[in-house]
Amino acid sequence: MSPLHRIWTLLPRSARREALFSLTALLAPRIARPEPPPALPVTVAGYFNARTGLGAATRRLAAGLRDQGISVVEADLTGPLRQGPAGPPLAVPPGPGTLLVHVNGPMLPWALLALGRRAVAGKRVIGVWNWELPVLPADWGRGLAACHAVWVGTEFVAGACRRPDGPPVQVVPYPLPRPAPSGLGRADFGLPEGAFVTLAVFDATSSLARKNPLGAIEAHARAFGNDPAHLLVLKTHGTAEAGPGWAEVAAAAAARPNVRVMDASFSRGDLWALMAAADVLLSLHRSEGFGFAIAEMMELGRPVVATGWSGNTDFMSGPGCHAVGWRLVPARDPQGTYDMPGALWAEPDPDEAAAALRRIAANPALRNPPPVRLAAPNYRAALGLGPGEEL
Numbered sequence: 001m002s003p004l005h006r007i008w009t010l011l012p013r014s015a016r017r018e019a020l021f022s023l024t025a026l027l028a029p030r031i032a033r034p035e036p037p038p039a040l041p042v043t044v045a046g047y048f049n050a051r052t053g054l055g056a057a058t059r060r061l062a063a064g065l066r067d068q069g070i071s072v073v074e075a076d077l078t079g080p081l082r083q084g085p086a087g088p089p090l091a092v093p094p095g096p097g098t099l100l101v102h103v104n105g106p107m108l109p110w111a112l113l114a115l116g117r118r119a120v121a122g123k124r125v126i127g128v129w130n131w132e133l134p135v136l137p138a139d140w141g142r143g144l145a146a147c148h149a150v151w152v153g154t155e156f157v158a159g160a161c162r163r164p165d166g167p168p169v170q171v172v173p174y175p176l177p178r179p180a181p182s183g184l185g186r187a188d189f190g191l192p193e194g195a196f197v198t199l200a201v202f203d204a205t206s207s208l209a210r211k212n213p214l215g216a217i218e219a220h221a222r223a224f225g226n227d228p229a230h231l232l233v234l235k236t237h238g239t240a241e242a243g244p245g246w247a248e249v250a251a252a253a254a255a256r257p258n259v260r261v262m263d264a265s266f267s268r269g270d271l272w273a274l275m276a277a278a279d280v281l282l283s284l285h286r287s288e289g290f291g292f293a294i295a296e297m298m299e300l301g302r303p304v305v306a307t308g309w310s311g312n313t314d315f316m317s318g319p320g321c322h323a324v325g326w327r328l329v330p331a332r333d334p335q336g337t338y339d340m341p342g343a344l345w346a347e348p349d350p351d352e353a354a355a356a357l358r359r360i361a362a363n364p365a366l367r368n369p370p371p372v373r374l375a376a377p378n379y380r381a382a383l384g385l386g387p388g389e390e391l
Helices: 003-010 013-027 055-065 104-114 138-144 153-163 213-224 245-254 268-277 292-300 352-361 379-383
Strands: 041-046 071-078 096-102 123-129 147-152 170-171 196-201 229-235 260-261 280-283 304-307 321-324 326-330 344-348
Touching: 013 104, 013 138, 041 055, 055 071, 055 096, 071 123, 071 213, 104 123, 104 138, 104 344, 123 352, 147 153, 153 170, 196 213, 196 268, 213 245, 213 280, 229 268, 245 260, 268 292, 280 292, 280 352, 292 304, 304 352, 321 352, 344 352
Parallel strands: 041 071, 041 096, 096 123, 123 147, 147 170, 196 229, 196 280, 229 260, 280 304, 304 321
Antiparallel strands: 326 344
16 A cells, blocks of 8 residues: 555545545536537436446436437446446547436536546536435535536425525436336245235445334334234345444344345346335335335335335325324434434334334235326426427
């Protein structure tokens, strides 16, 4: 290790973050002024090769555009922005067009730097952002200065991003793929056929405090105790990289004989199959920017018990939706992502969640609500393209 690298590693994480984002903002290519008009082609830049929520959202965005007949150029930023293994080399067509950059605010200048001046010059640049608190960190201001507009998935995120002197913020919900479960059933997942199965889905490398699997374990215990006929499945992945916070979750799960942890990366079809095999989804999150698992369970025609606050409230309505009450508390995140002075998020009521689980378990009719298909966004309108423009 070089002396310079050793000094860098000794700096506090916040200092390293500030130095990195300041340098990339200084070196990044400037976006065109005045703002170019809406134009084709459309390039989506983001973490296509990452097995994270942002990676999945990037892939959804590109697929949704193509489903509406819009040709998409993909630029994978996973490797250049150190979010996972590198994909194909970046190849963005120069000249006019639209650049949808699916990275969050502080990373946007770095993304533009990675894409290069030829790729950015002359294009309309739209940042596609996700965030899970009602206020933005200060360093997101760099991203506001590096795009012509911002797309967000829900009104909750829009409220955090809007500034009187900032770029326009537009709510463009994510498209959801049609449910396509694989042929796997309960036996393939080691789940008893006769049990009432509650499912919680989360990425362990995300904020465990925000996803709140400890809250799910507590609510399930209040609802059913240790009854083996009522099973809680924690479907997760990435626990080896989750840090010390995972040990607490693992210990709480191990203390309950009717709680199982599935730590594995599933194919999309197998995850659909697991969700279809469950009786209810439980999401006692403290905040969600969107809430993909909630929306997908609704599409499958399965009930959801979820915190009634943040992004999921845009779409979580109907007979299969059981919103859990909450109170606002200071956001405290040992993993550091959401630990902002003055920021608040929800603390869901475990007794209310337990009562909802008991109602659903006692009434089979509540386990099969009508499927809810969320409306897809009109991407041509969102991009400002006229109806006659070639795709």
